[in-house]
Amino acid sequence: MTTNTSTQIQLVARPVGWPTHDDFRSVTVELPELAPGEVRVANEFISVDPYMRGRMNDVRSYTPPYALGETMTGGAIGRVVESTSDAHSVGDVVLHQEGWRDVSQGAASGYRVVPELPGVPLSTYLGMLGxxxxxxxxxxxxxxxxxxxxxxxxxxxxxxxxxxxxxxxxxxxxxxxxxxxxxxxxxxxxxxxxxxxxxxxxxxxxxxxxxxxxxxxxxxxxxxxxxxxxxxxxxxxxxxxxxxxxxxxxxxxxxxxxxxxxxxxxxxxxxxxxxxxxxxxNHFQHYRAFTEEMTGWFRDGKIVFDETVVEGIDNAVEAFFGLMRGENTGKMVVRVGSAA
Missing domain, CATH: 3.40.50.720 (NAD(P)-binding Rossmann-like Domain)
Structure with missing residues (x-):
């Protein structure tokens, strides 16, 4: 996979009732050179979630609606492949909100470095650990x-x-x-x-x-x-x-x-x-307590989980449809890069 271009999914029409493929399009974007303090990330997994359906409507909600003709966003995890940030090194695993694309690029402040846990897939950071x-x-x-x-x-x-x-x-x-x-x-x-x-x-x-x-x-x-x-x-x-x-x-x-x-x-x-x-x-003051407790439960073998994994950025929209139809067990994710 080249990291000089990015395949991205955009919303082009507001769905009425159930979304259809006509409401979306796939585009290929040429990425510019990194500015100072930026990173380029090859995403490995992106998240599709029920709340995203609400963001496809142009109505008042707790988060702004997706803009028509622009790439959608959502949870994603990947590896840094290029960096001009002192806080991010090539190979770092990062969690961020620039999903719905296979390669992401932006200010390093939007990409949080997370540890790799032995025996735990990176996608877990989009689910049970996220x-x-x-x-x-x-x-x-x-x-x-x-x-x-x-x-x-x-x-x-x-x-x-x-x-x-x-x-x-x-x-x-x-x-x-x-x-x-x-x-x-x-x-x-x-x-x-x-x-x-x-x-x-x-x-x-x-x-x-x-x-x-x-x-x-x-x-x-x-x-x-x-x-x-x-x-x-x-x-x-x-x-x-x-x-x-x-x-x-x-x-x-x-x-x-x-x-x-x-x-x-x-x-x-x-x-x-x-x-x-x-x-x-509105409640991120509790996130540290959650992370400490959930990580401990994982370490002690007290937590189990299922994932429904769809392969390929080109199938991300179909994965979202499957989520809406209840075809997933546990977390629905799209694998867009190599698994770790």
Whole structure:
């Protein structure tokens, strides 16, 4: 792979409902000589994530929308191949936000050098050891304030955040961890690999009914990746004083009509519930604690993870579509360079 040019994926139209290939294009960009204090990085993995669907819409959100005709951004990890920065050497592994391309170049301050961990693929920095794991950690412990002995329900449990959240809940002493997923294989994986006490396929029957059966004593904490009928089910099953960390609303992302909200919002009042939405950008003061604890769990063999790896920058859009269709187990990444 030459590093003098960069293959990049750009958004060229705002999707209406489900995105299509016509909403994107691939371009080849000639890279200029490095200015002082810059680095050039050959990306090895880039991340595709559900939040990116929201950035394709020109609406108010916690992060600016992608600009039409410009290369999209997102998490990526790679190696420095050229540097004019005193803080970065050729060969350094760096984590950054210039994804959706195979070669990245920019100010060195935007590229954080990270250590290589024996036996751990670099892609893990985009998942369990990165913002994905931090999202789960933050939502459970700082937003929902989960306590030892509590009953936890996690929607979208077989995805990247869900598989992290279930394990963190277990490690932090939850008395029962319940998850939802969309296929029998994913349901089995939750209980057989990720330590969930119970799991159900949300397609089999109404979520409210299945959650009642899985949590006969109610729930204390809900980690919401889905919204819609899952949030409604949680509101029905909450014990008094329950808390929800609202992380995502996958059910709404590709909707073309208004999605109905839960019909039982009055339970928030009568049961004294707390529902709080969050994004990680407002809580980075907790990142060091997460890194230290998660690294320790990895070192002690207490964390497992799955990745769904799609090969090639030219397949990045299809990888994103697969993510939206729920075809991933664990973190979805695109390998755009040599693996380490």
């Amino acid at each position: 913002l994905t794991g931090f999202t789960a950690y933050l939502g459970l412990l700082e937003i929902a304030k989960m306590k030892e002995g509590e009953i936890v329900f996690i929607s979208g449990a077989a995805g990247a955040v869900g598989t992290a959240a279930g394990q963190i809940a277990r490690l932090k002493g939850a008395s029962r961890v319940i998850g939802s997923a969309g296929t029998p294989a994913k349901v089995a994986l939750l209980t057989e690999k990720y330590g969930y006490d119970a799991a159900f396929n949300y397609k089999d029957a109404p979520v409210r009914k299945q959650l009642k059966a899985a949590a006969p004593d109610g729930i204390d904490v809900y980690f919401d990746n889905v919204g819609g009928d899952h949030l409604e089910a949680a509101l029905s099953s909450f014990n008094d004083g329950g808390r929800a960390a609202l992380c995502g609303a996958i059910q709404d992302y590709n909707a073309t009509e208004r999605v109905a909200g839960p019909s039982n919002m009055s339970n928030i009042v009568t049961r004294g519930l707390t529902l709080q939405g969050f994004t990680v950008g």
